[in-house]
Amino acid sequence: MTKAKKGNLFGLSGSVKDQLAQKMLEKRLKKVTELQMNSENKSDGARTRKSLLSNSKISDDFCRFDKFPGYQQIRILEEGGKQLGVPSPFFKVHEGVASNVTHIAGQEYINFASYNYLDLCGHPDVSEAAKNAIDTYGTSASASRPVAGERPVQRDLELALAKLYDVDDSIVFVSGHATNVTTIGYLFGPKDLILHDSLIHNSIVQGGQLSGATRLPFPHNDWQALDELLFQQRKNYERVLICVEGIYSMDGDYPDLKRFIEIKQRHKAFLLVDEAHALGVLGKKGHGIKEHAGVDGHEVDLWMGTLSKTLASCGGYIAGEKALIEHLKFSAPGFLYSVGISPPLAASALAALKLLDEEPERVLQLKERGHQFIALAQEQGLNVGSSAGLSVIPVITGSSAMAGRLANACFERGINVQPIFYPAVQEGMARLRFFICSSHTEEQIEHTVNVLAEEINKLK
Numbered sequence: 038m039t040k041a042k043k044g045n046l047f048g049l050s051g052s053v054k055d056q057l058a059q060k061m062l063e064k065r066l067k068k069v070t071e072l073q074m075n076s077e078n079k080s081d082g083a084r085t086r087k088s089l090l091s092n093s094k095i096s097d098d099f100c101r102f103d104k105f106p107g108y109q110q111i112r113i114l115e116e117g118g119k120q121l122g123v124p125s126p127f128f129k130v131h132e133g134v135a136s137n138v139t140h141i142a143g144q145e146y147i148n149f150a151s152y153n154y155l156d157l158c159g160h161p162d163v164s165e166a167a168k169n170a171i172d173t174y175g176t177s178a179s180a181s182r183p184v185a186g187e188r189p190v191q192r193d194l195e196l197a198l199a200k201l202y203d204v205d206d207s208i209v210f211v212s213g214h215a216t217n218v219t220t221i222g223y224l225f226g227p228k229d230l231i232l233h234d235s236l237i238h239n240s241i242v243q244g245g246q247l248s249g250a251t252r253l254p255f256p257h258n259d260w261q262a263l264d265e266l267l268f269q270q271r272k273n274y275e276r277v278l279i280c281v282e283g284i285y286s287m288d289g290d291y292p293d294l295k296r297f298i299e300i301k302q303r304h305k306a307f308l309l310v311d312e313a314h315a316l317g318v319l320g321k322k323g324h325g326i327k328e329h330a331g332v333d334g335h336e337v338d339l340w341m342g343t344l345s346k347t348l349a350s351c352g353g354y355i356a357g358e359k360a361l362i363e364h365l366k367f368s369a370p371g372f373l374y375s376v377g378i379s380p381p382l383a384a385s386a387l388a389a390l391k392l393l394d395e396e397p398e399r400v401l402q403l404k405e406r407g408h409q410f411i412a413l414a415q416e417q418g419l420n421v422g423s424s425a426g427l428s429v430i431p432v433i434t435g436s437s438a439m440a441g442r443l444a445n446a447c448f449e450r451g452i453n454v455q456p457i458f459y460p461a462v463q464e465g466m467a468r469l470r471f472f473i474c475s476s477h478t479e480e481q482i483e484h485t486v487n488v489l490a491e492e493i494n495k496l497k
């Protein structure tokens with residue numbers, strides 16, 4: 038960051054100027070957010086009648102893309118970033134496989150911004166499996182599986198995932214996000230209740246909204262609050278779904294799974310566990326929170342996961358009992374009306390699963406580096422929240438401006454890490470989010486934490 042950007046404005050110190058600029062930003066954002074909510078709350082009927090009165094009176098707000106409140110929010114954030122001297126950290130172009138290091142604009146960076154947890158993306162066996170599948174089947178499944186039929190590698194992957202969770206079967210979708218949206222959106226309805234951790238991933242919230250069920254968040258990892266909610270609410274609903282994550286994507290901690298299983302059994306509810314950041318990470322063999330907590334596969338109703346992280350591919354899955362999987366295969370819109378997973382992507386995930394079994398030392402390496410990171414960060418007095426020091430470690434900076442500046446300062450010193458701003462997290466909880474991978478070296482971790490501590494001190 039240059040001196041000029043840090044300098045005084047009308048006698049105000051940099052940080053006071055930041056605070057004022059940020060307050061303005063928040064005020065403007067709040068205004069467009071309220072506008073958006075108001076327009077969502079207006080009944081469709083009322084709006085249609087108004088439009089029909091006279092086309093000439095239709096406001097620009099309703100016929101121009103640049104008037105969408107969501108777009109205006111993006112513009113405000115972009116302008117705010119410029120005002121605060123923080124260039125956009127998004128959409129950097131990587132010039133090869135991103136693992137513990139990556140190359141951007143010809144420079145090498147220590148990389149903490151990829152979910153390549155076990156370094157299986159770029160592994161020769163995984164790439165070869167994908168290439169062989171292309172040679173055999175081409176690049177696309179070309180239609181939905183009920184229509185276009187099966188490619189053996191798709192079913193092999195599903196059976197391997199079912200085996201991993203020790204359940205009857207599994208179903209693979211083309212996106213992890215869509216897996217949650219379509220599964221929850223399809224299975225549950227207006228007479229049902231969806232209870233999810235307050236820090237749950239957006240895909241689960243979206244699925245809940247699509248379902249029309251009542252959706253209630255419970256405080257993060259608080260199984261007692263969930264139990265209490267169910268004692269109060271269970272009787273008012275038909276089906277109840279509880280959603281938790283194996284490792285939380287923003288905070289890097291995990292739930293006490295056995296407690297959640299007891300609760301779901303006590304209240305006759307279904308339990309969904311999103312394993313996106315836990316597969317390949319938790320448990321000695323990296324089999325996720327099931328292995329870590331020592332529970333049976335059938336004690337959880339829906340094991341959900343993504344293929345895009347440890348499994349070096351793209352897609353998502355649900356594993357569980359036969360009646361669930363068969364039902365989804367014949368009826369879930371995101372499976373029935375969407376193309377089947379492309380053969381090279383199925384083959385790469387399958388090859389990655391094989392490597393997970395053959396090379397469990399990768400899981401141990403990731404854990405060692407994660408623990409090292411968190412121990413050093415705590416020694417330096419950095420705020421790592423409640424992270425368990427595994428795949429995801431946040432360094433909470435407080436303000437969004439501070440997170441943006443710190444990420445840029447790290448980038449200038451050869452470290453690529455992504456800031457997470459308001460509104461993705463609450464204001465005051467902005468952070469840099471570090472994804473650890475098995476190939477990070479002790480030196481890289483030590484260097485990174487030292488740079489972080491130095492830059493935070495400089496920016497204070």
Ligand SMILES: Cc1ncc(COP(=O)(O)O)c(C=O)c1O
Pocket residue numbers: 212213214215217238240282286311313314343344345346351352353
């Ligand atoms: C917890 C969680 N669930 C689901 C998803 C969606 O997965 P994908 O990115 O593979 O679509 C993500 C993405 O990061 C996630 O963090």
